[in-house]
Amino acid sequence: MASGGLQLLGFILAFVGWIGIIVSTAMPQWKMSSYAGDNLVTAQAIYEGLWMSCVTQSTGQMQCKIYDSLLKLESSLQATRALMVSGILLGIIGVVVAMTGMKCMKCLEDDQVKKMRMAVLGGVILLIAGFAVLVATSWYGNKVARDFYNPFTPVNTRFEFGQALFIGWAAAALTILGGAFLCCSCPRRETSYPPSRPYPKSTTSGKDYV
Numbered sequence: 001m002a003s004g005g006l007q008l009l010g011f012i013l014a015f016v017g018w019i020g021i022i023v024s025t026a027m028p029q030w031k032m033s034s035y036a037g038d039n040l041v042t043a044q045a046i047y048e049g050l051w052m053s054c055v056t057q058s059t060g061q062m063q064c065k066i067y068d069s070l071l072k073l074e075s076s077l078q079a080t081r082a083l084m085v086s087g088i089l090l091g092i093i094g095v096v097v098a099m100t101g102m103k104c105m106k107c108l109e110d111d112q113v114k115k116m117r118m119a120v121l122g123g124v125i126l127l128i129a130g131f132a133v134l135v136a137t138s139w140y141g142n143k144v145a146r147d148f149y150n151p152f153t154p155v156n157t158r159f160e161f162g163q164a165l166f167i168g169w170a171a172a173a174l175t176i177l178g179g180a181f182l183c184c185s186c187p188r189r190e191t192s193y194p195p196s197r198p199y200p201k202s203t204t205s206g207k208d209y210v
Contacts, residue, residue, distance in 0.1 A: 004103045007119060010181025011098055013174050014126045018091035020171025021133050025084045028054045028064060029162035031144050047162060050081050076143055083136035084168075090129035091175065098122025098182055123182025130175030137168035 028049035047054045054064040067073060101119030141161060148158050 007185035010178045014178025017171045017174030024164045024168035027164035029164045031159035032162045034158040034160045080136045080140045083132045087129045087133040094125035123179040126179030130172045134172040
């Protein structure tokens with residue numbers, strides 16, 4: 001029962017994390033215009049994401065523009081895109097595989113060993129997906145921080161971390177934690193030893209030999 005509860009908890013955490021990865025990838029608020037230092041607060045806020053850049057007016061109206069050409073994008077942005085999409089695709093595979101190995105599902109009921117292996121395999125795939133997203137978000141965040149503290153970056157073009165970046169970090173952590181729980185939910189096999197052979201009884205009779 002304990003392993004089943006740990007398995008269910010891991011699946012729920014990984015599934016919520018996978019949903020968070022999708023939300024983070026789709027959001028345009030990966031970085032937002034900074035008002036620190038000598039920057040003046042203007043009537044608009046600028047956001048940039050993986051797929052588009054947006055401008056929000058003080059009235060609440062948002063206008064977004066999708067990036068025109070893939071080849072014009074920075075290599076770091078292209079790599080971040082690839083890692084996030086890979087995380088989503090691996091997450092789909094991991095969720096399906098882990099669902100097959102869940103104890104509450106009726107799939108593979110006749111082969112419990114194979115069922116446990118499917119749950120562990122799903123956990124491993126979800127771990128890889130979580131680490132891919134963690135690398136992508138950390139890489140992107142590191143670039144934003146380096147550009148912010150770069151003295152050669154114009155003050156009016158500095159950006160800070162956006163909400164999508166924090167959601168991505170939280171989603172990666174949940175996915176990794178859920179995948180680890182799924183990997184640890186496999187019960188340990190009890191070591192079975194072969195039955196000990198009885199020693200043959202001595203056939204020596206009680207007679208005295210001269």
